[in-house]
Amino acid sequence: xxxxxxxxxxxxxxxxxxxxxxTLQGDVRLQDSPRQLPAQDFAQLQAQAxxxxxxxxxxxxxxxxxxxxxxxxxxxxAQWYRRAAEQGNSEAQDALGTKYxxxxxxxxxxxxxxxxxxxxxxxxxxxxxxxxxxxxYNGDGVAVDDSLSYAWxxxxxxAGNQSAPEAVKRAESELKPVTIDKAFKKIAEMYENxxxxxxxxxxxxRWWSRAAAxxxxxxxxxxxxxxxxxxxxxxxVARGRHLCNEAxxxxxxxxxxxxxxxxxxxxxxxxxxxxxxxxxGRSAAKGEIQAIRTLALMEATGDGGKIDRVDAFLLYAKLxxxxxxxxxxxxxxxxxxxxxxxxxxxxxxxxxxxxxxAKLDLVLQKMDTS
Numbered sequence: 001x002x003x004x005x006x007x008x009x010x011x012x013x014x015x016x017x018x019x020x021x022x023t024l025q026g027d028v029r030l031q032d033s034p035r036q037l038p039a040q041d042f043a044q045l046q047a048q049a050x051x052x053x054x055x056x057x058x059x060x061x062x063x064x065x066x067x068x069x070x071x072x073x074x075x076x077x078a079q080w081y082r083r084a085a086e087q088g089n090s091e092a093q094d095a096l097g098t099k100y101x102x103x104x105x106x107x108x109x110x111x112x113x114x115x116x117x118x119x120x121x122x123x124x125x126x127x128x129x130x131x132x133x134x135x136x137y138n139g140d141g142v143a144v145d146d147s148l149s150y151a152w153x154x155x156x157x158x159a160g161n162q163s164a165p166e167a168v169k170r171a172e173s174e175l176k177p178v179t180i181d182k183a184f185k186k187i188a189e190m191y192e193n194x195x196x197x198x199x200x201x202x203x204x205x206r207w208w209s210r211a212a213a214x215x216x217x218x219x220x221x222x223x224x225x226x227x228x229x230x231x232x233x234x235x236x237v238a239r240g241r242h243l244c245n246e247a248x249x250x251x252x253x254x255x256x257x258x259x260x261x262x263x264x265x266x267x268x269x270x271x272x273x274x275x276x277x278x279x280x281g282r283s284a285a286k287g288e289i290q291a292i293r294t295l296a297l298m299e300a301t302g303d304g305g306k307i308d309r310v311d312a313f314l315l316y317a318k319l320x321x322x323x324x325x326x327x328x329x330x331x332x333x334x335x336x337x338x339x340x341x342x343x344x345x346x347x348x349x350x351x352x353x354x355x356x357x358a359k360l361d362l363v364l365q366k367m368d369t370s
Contacts, residue, residue, distance in 0.1 A: 078105030110141030126159030201232030273304030
């Protein structure tokens with residue numbers, strides 16, 4: 001947790017923030033609110049907003065929020081922010097999130113606030129990124145998480161938010177190095193997986209590299225995978241293999257997956273499916289999802305060894321338990337190949353996973369595997 005208070009004001013908020021919390025800053029762009037509109041212009045703006053124009057809806061919301069030319073009305077402001085936000089306007093999404101956070105014009109709901117901040121931040125809105133940083137710092141609608149708070153402050157700063165650099169500066173002087181490393185890795189993962197941010201492998205590689213340069217082993221593996229795959233950065237198989245191999249010696253599960261990836265494709269080494277399968281097995285045993293997925297396919301097809309439909313089925317079942325729909329479809333296809341003896345062997349292991357074999361069988365029979 002940051003030790004110092006970052007004193008940031010917002011004219012939008014009239015409530016007093018706790019002494020040990022961050023306050024929102026004023027980048028909700030009230031300063032862009034229109035000056036007083038003549039009645040005819042206001043009527044035209046209202047008509048455009050009613051007609052579904054998101055820009056007009058945003059402008060109308062700001063007009064009601066500022067009380068310029070009309071009686072101030074937070075309820076109407078929130079309504080128009082919502083209409084624009086639901087059309088994907090990032091500034092309206094950020095403003096609606098702020099409304100939910102403080103309960104102006106609608107019932108306070110911090111979880112809903114974070115939801116709208118996320119939608120806006122995913123579109124690159126620096127203000128929403130900053131607000132997510134504040135949310136994770138204070139625990140507003142989410143659990144307190146110093147690394148994610150710092151990560152969003154960094155992203156907000158890079159997006160041009162004026163309040164973020166001060167938060168970043170203080171964090172870098174007061175957070176533990178391991179927390180900063182963790183933040184860099186989380187940014188890399190967000191870009192790599194395309195969840196909280198649009199997928200961008202080049203940005204993922206940049207952040208893996210920053211964390212790896214600080215000596216973080218997991219980041220070095222992330223960078224190694226990037227280099228051997230050539231996704232997001234120029235391929236450098238020799239360096240990538242070295243990074244993964246060194247970490248694999250220390251039983252790092254992602255590094256073991258990386259080594260399997262290298263041997264399966266023959267990247268700088270002779271292709272060896274048997275070694276690949278062995279590396280994937282070590283990684284999968286530690287819960288690495290990508291290794292489990294790849295190993296399941298190799299077990300089912302006999303790549304790198306004998307066909308083992310029982311083990312493959314159990315691996316896919318573990319993935320399906322996490323909500324992986326592709327794994328569920330793979331289970332349905334594999335079930336058609338399972339012999340009665342193999343199905344009998346699967347009973348106890350499935351029950352051990354708390355999966356009812358009979359119910360699973362019914363689900364798989366109803367699935368279209370064509």
